[in-house]
Amino acid sequence: MIEEIRIENLGVIGRAHVPLGPGLTVLTGETGAGKTMVLTALSLLLGVKADPGTVRLGAPSAVVEGRVTGVAGTAVAARAEEAGAALDDDGSLVLLRTVTASGPDAQGRSRAFVGGRSVPQTVLGELAAELVTVHGQTDQARLRSPSRQREALDTFAGAEHRAVLDLYRSTWAERIRVQAELEDRTARAQELAREAELLRLGLAEVERIDPQPLEDVELAEEVERLAHAEDLRAAASGAHLALSGDVDAVEAEGAATTAVEHARRLLEQVGEHDPALASLAGRVAEAGYLLADVATELSGYLEDLQADPVRLDTAQRRRAELATLTRSYGADVAQVLAWADEAGRRLLDLDGGDERTGALQLRVAELTEQLTALGGQVHERRTRAAQRLAEIVSAELAGLAMAGASLQIDVDGLEEPGPHGLDRVEMLLVAHAGAPARPLGKGASGGELSRVMLALEVALASEPGSATPGTFVFDEVDAGVGGRAAIEVGRRLAALARGTQVLVVTHLAQVAAFADQHLVVTKSTSDGVDVVTESDVRTVRGPDRVRELARMLSGQEDSEAAHAHAAELLALSDVGR
Template sequence: MTLRRIRIQGLGVIDEAELDLSPGLNVITGETGAGKTMVVSGLGLLLGARADAGLVRSGTPQAVVEGEVDVPADHPAARRVTEAGGDASDGVLLVRTVATEGRSRAYVGGRSAPVAVLAEVGQHLVAVHGQADQWRLRDAEQHRILLDTAGGPELAAALEAYEEVFDAWQAARHRLVEVVRGAAERSLRVDVLRAALTEIDGLDPQEGEEDDLRAESERLSHAEELQTASWAAHDALVGPDDPGVDVASVAQLVSTASSALAPAAAHDPELDALRRRLDEIGYLASDLASDLSGYAAGVDVDAERLDAVHRRRADLTALLRRFGPTTRELLRFAREARDELSRLDLSADDVDELARRTESLRVQVGRLGAQLSSVREETARRVGREVGEELSHLAMGTAEVVVHVGRRPAAATGPDARAQSRETDEPTSSGDEPPGTVPLPDGRQAVPRRHGLDDVEIRLSANPGAPPRSVARAASGGELSRVMLALEVVCGDDSLPTYVFDEVDAGVGGSAALDLGARLARLARTAQVVVVTHLGQVAAYADRHLVVRKSSDGQVTRSDVVVVDGADRESELARMLGGVADSRAATEHARELLARRGLEARA
């Protein structure tokens, strides 16, 4: 999972540039004002940062940033692209445009998408650590996430067990609140549902019955008319059953016609075919007459049955007016009413059992939460120690890092209890214990959240004797980047494929710069790292070295990005080390750094 290529057009001093990145450590260097920060700004746009029309290069209609990322199809970023309608079958393509009037557009996987989707995809791909972008350290929730990541499988298992019980407790709590709080309404609703179901079950309607009754009512109401018409048609076809009545029927006339054709039909096949058709008409007339006779005999002239059908229709119509326009809707209402009644119609024993289960889950949440806190506290001590050791190699040797794990205290009564109630969606109780709290094994109470009982804060004491404060307030911009680097080395995992560090080397020099480069190279063993730096000691550790170069024709200044290697790379490192690219001493120093990097890489 790597950021393969970035293309930038019309962004600040960059007219057009393409950055081909390697999987390991990529460094971006260049003279002051060449546009190194534009590379990071472009990457920020690609990850959903707020658009600024001032970034668009003068004389250019729009700025365009395009990024190609290699990720498997099952990666969260690829899945989000697919959900947005884009194509992620062969990696992910991200595009962001910013017009001169400020209008911005985003594309993910070849499809237009809101900028928010671009940001969601980016969160799974790249973490940008610049002096103005340390959101992971400014967001208290991210402190806990970093600690939990560092805790490994043991902490993950403790968190999973806690979350499972917490979710069950929340469901039971809300169910109990629903039952107890709405007792009067629930009782009334139960009565209404029971009455409706009693009435429906008493009638026992069948789906489609209203149509059957309507047809039967119509037939019974016109029974005599139906009989008279069918007998008349029968007599016309085959004659009346009374032998004393001599009426020419269809069957007789057809028979006469067939007999008239029979002698001559023997001499002409065409006429014989016509005679056979006459015979068929005779057979059909006879069959139809038989059917009419059966129908007439089956017509039921039953006044009592007609009255019963009318009563049934009236009763069914009354139900349909109240519960549904058709029997289909009526029966669906009955099913839903039975389901609702089964949920609402709880006995006192049922309520007591629900309350006991809720309390049992509450105790389990406290017990598992305390176990989770214990694992976090142990992890916090280790992380603080290891991050401090990392900072000692990053020109922050006197800094002390403390990962504070503290439980949210439970207020007993009054406004604090009501505030906690709002946070946990729990009504204020009248008992001695505040709502939404859980008991700890030591007898105290704690306010739980889905992630546990703890508030986690990474604190930094930058100087000896200074009290630790939240790292976001205690560290300068450059220190924040270095603290983040140390945290990523200690706490990072493989879920985030790319890290970007901008000016992580601010205020660093000498041997500390070599340590900084070594730490970045160490992080690059498990993730792709992109670093903007002005230190040759850091740049010497790069797996790929990119240089932002500025050129001018006297009127227009533009920048592009090139990959340097061999003598060109030595020349760039010499410029960074000595201020000029052709300094013999600086060139020798550059070669020494590259040789040292090669030895460390082989070690």
């Protein structure tokens, strides 16, 4: 339930607080007083696209804040928490929307907040779908749409029906997916066969050459070494001689290891007289050990290093073989092996193409059979629900001063299954006794549509298990209605409000008389500009309410006749409820 709405700088409204409560709340006032802006504010909280032009002239931005109660433990709370919002301690949820003005120095942007957390505008729309149903003139026009008529019938049919319908829809979506894959495979059969043949040729070539992991890297190193064997031998031999010398050579005393050893002995001889030199002697000894190790490794390298033209030729030819693979299947052997692994899996899938096609055909047949069975269940449930709904709405229409009128709901089969079942749902109105049944989309006037829509909502709210929101908003649902019909509209709105919150904007005193709470919007003038302030949205009771109803009846709030009529309406509403 929406507990309150606070509005700043929206249209004619400078600042206003709109308290709402359970039951039926009506909003009245002179034309242009700001009632529309209250509904505009509510629509902003419900995620409707913002219009910067609605920001009050001269104000940098408009702000709308609403508080919703009774959402703890509901889908609304779950979605809000998923968006990062938090409920207040009393379990209520605060919604807020800001709209900046458009102009040279303004961007005309809108921001949405839920439970203190900034959220995308779409989140408000998702919450609104669970919280509020809004009916206005455009909604009456949408009632002419067969899809909206079908949705209304499915809502009325109850939770079990909607569960079967959801299963049908998921099965339909799966069948569409499988059918698309089957058609794609069939259309691409030759292309897939060519792909498989190319994969086989490529895998055969990889298998013939049989590359090994890192083989290209190791061969590159080996070829480089064999191609420069003499240069490597000369360098290693010279370095070995420089380090360790040759014991048979006359100049062996000049070798690096010999010189280092000589330096170590000199330092050790006097090290006992100076710790600094003793430390240096140790470091020279370490250098000697390192040079000796390097000399030993160079000796072993020289023994292993051999010029091998035959091996060099073999390695180069192997590299050329690997190059034929890397030119086609990857930058190096690692990528070639990865391609071969992926290609093998892809070829298995393609080689099983006939089996896969057969499996898809079988799956399509299974899903079609399931759709037929589920569609039959949906049709039966819709047919039963259509009869009940038509009876209830027809009874309501009789009470709404449409004597002899009735609603007929046809549930006809389609030639092919559709995403919403096997049916075409159409609502037809018999406007009076003896009149032909005509589709709502063609034969119903605005006033008749208003009453049919109201009768539908009363029927939906009264059916156990039907999905109804916590709040209904009706914008001039009484358009085109007057006299006794207006009284009956008020009575039905009051009946609907027994189980849910109903907010109605009306110009008819016959409707307003049935309200549990009556709000009046007026406007005042400040500095020559019309404005609605906190004091201009007020709840009227007792004599003030009689005066407002008198104004609505005759335009003269002080007329004694109008006062008497207003009092009579209030008494009638009490009796009727």
